[in-house]
Amino acid sequence: MKLLKPWWSAGGGLLHLTFLLSLAGLRVDLDLYLLLSPPAPLRDELLLGCPPRPAYALSPFPASGGWGRAGQLHPKGEEPDPTAQLESHLLREVRALGVPFIPRTRVDAWLVHSVAAGDADRGLVGASVDGGSQTAPGGGGDPRGARGSPLAGAEEEEEAAAEPTAQVPDAGGRASQENEVLRDKSEAVDHSSQHEERVSAQKGKFLPQSNEDENRIANKPDQEAEKTTESRNERHLNWTDISFSLEDFFQLLSSQHDCSLEGNSLEDIPPFPGSVNDGMNSSAYDCSVNLSQAISHDVNLYEALLLCSNNTFRRDPVVRTSQAQEPFLQLNSHTNPEQALPETSLTGYLPPVDNLMRTAVSQDLLYDLDANILDEINLMSLATEEGFDPLEVSQLFEEPDSDSGLSLNSSHNSTSSTKCNSSHYMYDGATGHSSELESLSRHDLEGAVGGYPEPSGKFCHVDHRNASNFQGDLDFQHIFHNHTYHLRPNAPEEPTSESFSWPRKSQKRSRNLDDTGRNLSRDERRAKALHIPFSVDEIVRMPVDSFNNMLSRYYLTDLQVSLIRDIRRRGKNKVAAQNCRKRKLDIILNLENDICNLQAKKETLKRERAQCNKAIDLMKQKLHNLYHDVFSQLRDDQGRPVNPNHYALQCSHDGTVLIVPKELVMSGHKKEVQKGKRKSERRN
DNA sequence: CTCTTCTGTCATGTG
DNA sequence: CCCACATGACAGAAG
Numbered sequence: 025m026k027l028l029k030p031w032w033s034a035g036g037g038l039l040h041l042t043f044l045l046s047l048a049g050l051r052v053d054l055d056l057y058l059l060l061s062p063p064a065p066l067r068d069e070l071l072l073g074c075p076p077r078p079a080y081a082l083s084p085f086p087a088s089g090g091w092g093r094a095g096q097l098h099p100k101g102e103e104p105d106p107t108a109q110l111e112s113h114l115l116r117e118v119r120a121l122g123v124p125f126i127p128r129t130r131v132d133a134w135l136v137h138s139v140a141a142g143d144a145d146r147g148l149v150g151a152s153v154d155g156g157s158q159t160a161p162g163g164g165g166d167p168r169g170a171r172g173s174p175l176a177g178a179e180e181e182e183e184a185a186a187e188p189t190a191q192v193p194d195a196g197g198r199a200s201q202e203n204e205v206l207r208d209k210s211e212a213v214d215h216s217s218q219h220e221e222r223v224s225a226q227k228g229k230f231l232p233q234s235n236e237d238e239n240r241i242a243n244k245p246d247q248e249a250e251k252t253t254e255s256r257n258e259r260h261l262n263w264t265d266i267s268f269s270l271e272d273f274f275q276l277l278s279s280q281h282d283c284s285l286e287g288n289s290l291e292d293i294p295p296f297p298g299s300v301n302d303g304m305n306s307s308a309y310d311c312s313v314n315l316s317q318a319i320s321h322d323v324n325l326y327e328a329l330l331l332c333s334n335n336t337f338r339r340d341p342v343v344r345t346s347q348a349q350e351p352f353l354q355l356n357s358h359t360n361p362e363q364a365l366p367e368t369s370l371t372g373y374l375p376p377v378d379n380l381m382r383t384a385v386s387q388d389l390l391y392d393l394d395a396n397i398l399d400e401i402n403l404m405s406l407a408t409e410e411g412f413d414p415l416e417v418s419q420l421f422e423e424p425d426s427d428s429g430l431s432l433n434s435s436h437n438s439t440s441s442t443k444c445n446s447s448h449y450m451y452d453g454a455t456g457h458s459s460e461l462e463s464l465s466r467h468d469l470e471g472a473v474g475g476y477p478e479p480s481g482k483f484c485h486v487d488h489r490n491a492s493n494f495q496g497d498l499d500f501q502h503i504f505h506n507h508t509y510h511l512r513p514n515a516p517e518e519p520t521s522e523s524f525s526w527p528r529k530s531q532k533r534s535r536n537l538d539d540t541g542r543n544l545s546r547d548e549r550r551a552k553a554l555h556i557p558f559s560v561d562e563i564v565r566m567p568v569d570s571f572n573n574m575l576s577r578y579y580l581t582d583l584q585v586s587l588i589r590d591i592r593r594r595g596k597n598k599v600a601a602q603n604c605r606k607r608k609l610d611i612i613l614n615l616e617n618d619i620c621n622l623q624a625k626k627e628t629l630k631r632e633r634a635q636c637n638k639a640i641d642l643m644k645q646k647l648h649n650l651y652h653d654v655f656s657q658l659r660d661d662q663g664r665p666v667n668p669n670h671y672a673l674q675c676s677h678d679g680t681v682l683i684v685p686k687e688l689v690m691s692g693h694k695k696e697v698q699k700g701k702r703k704s705e706r707r708n
Numbered sequence: 709c710t711c712t713t714c715t716g717t718c719a720t721g722t723g
Numbered sequence: 724c725c726c727a728c729a730t731g732a733c734a735g736a737a738g
Contacts, residue, residue: 546716568726596727598716604730605715 547591554584556591563588564595658683 548560556563557578566574571592575585654673658666666683674684684692 594717597718597729600728601716601730603728608730 547587547594550587551591554587556580556584556588558588560591560595563591564599566592 545560551558551560551563558566558574563571575588580588651668651673655666655668655671660666670686671683672686672689674682674689676682
């Protein structure tokens, strides 16, 4: 039964197999309704073989390992292997029956359409029955549509654009759950063409070389792709589809055969599901993709349980009802919202054998996940539910400028599974200074992560939200595929787990750039990581009233509120510090200018003083000369020269000049001085 | 490697 | 008491 695990986990693979076994003559309990005469398409296909199909050269499995299709010519001249022989045998059995298979029940319809969708995923026109969409009562509309949170950023919009049109799970949820795989595959081609273009542009080398149909569809405009989907839906249940399904059964069996031959146990299957729209040939990856999705599905069921009581930041009650689905939506971009259905609702509509198988396999899978892992999932879900991007945050907190002082290299060198540990050290690294938020982050997040040393690598994919957002996703996918599967010959050298190198400093720095190429500040990166729906600039510059109004208007978590307040405080203080420094600088500059001005003024005054002194000296000299000239020409009554030491010249008020003896001049001067003193005394 | 400068941040004071 | 702002002090990055 281990063989069946992946197939059951693939969301109905057991049905494939049981139907296949029924074709091989084994008893199964499926509702198979046989008609008397086979339609021509099926007969032709069975007799003439399948139309040419891509060689799936990109298949991680050897092309000779059974991935060739029943009735298909081996394009490279490879000899049919035992699987092909089995296929031939089954073909003969079907021919012996000579009757077509008509789906009459929902299981059969799903069976046909899931397989047809698998073909559609490979670019072939196939049926796309949508059991989930056919019966969608009480779904309350698009659960994604309810996510009208303002916190949903552009990334979410991108996600929404890349995700298939959400279909409301029916009450039973059987078809919806079982259709997840096929819908992922088929609708990814239709609705995610944009994303696929993006991804394929980056990793075009991973696209199947010969899968022209898929490439063509992936490159179609959305309208054209949707048109294809419509036509596909219209043609569901036609006979050609059934032929495809038969064909696909052979392929599935052969691929399963290869899976077992490859020794790919459940644990060996890459936990990172190659997103069905990631450019990988989903057909060629049926085994891995489906199994991975199955793992994701189980994980998300757990998350749904773990998160059912968690509160988030959306106030809309309608939205809150879908909160349990939200983490799932964000955690797995490759899955559909319907996958978040409660397990009970899914199993309730399954046949008993399916229930048993499902339970067994789910337990097998889940028992591999120890409690720590589940705790981590819960943590990641908590973070993701709040729009938390783990990869983004891990980048953020890996940064060398992080206050945590954690070394990126030290973290990365610790173990090869550090990709998963990112969820650990990123929170640890989130702690910067001793701000409230950071201490809170450290406490909460570390506590949530727990101290277990090595989170299981199986859950790396839980960190994956949107492959379109992060090239690293592609790298991860490469890793997990390549170390498991054979490399395609002549394929470009792809990074392996050994050759993988963590983003260099420059690369990480480039990720810190915003849309305009500006380097994001730490707060900006933190706000982005927590998906705070406001820019740092807004938070800082917003008036107090608006700020408080904003905090009350939006349903924000404590972490977000704390971060917003810290951002505002730091931003305000930063501006204040800048203003303060600018002011201080201005003051210093002004003082320096004052000093210069005063020094210049002082020099001017000095020069003026010197000039005045010179003038005074000149005047004194002139007066002295004049004095001597006058006395040299004066004569007393006897005609003798007047001695200037004994006499002085005194000017009277009327302009006359008198020659007065110096004694009189001195006494008169004293009297005038005394008079002046008296006058001043009287005034006082 | 050391020093200086710039910048962000915190703690504290002030209005 | 709360808040915004100012400012000294400190640490880290960068030249």
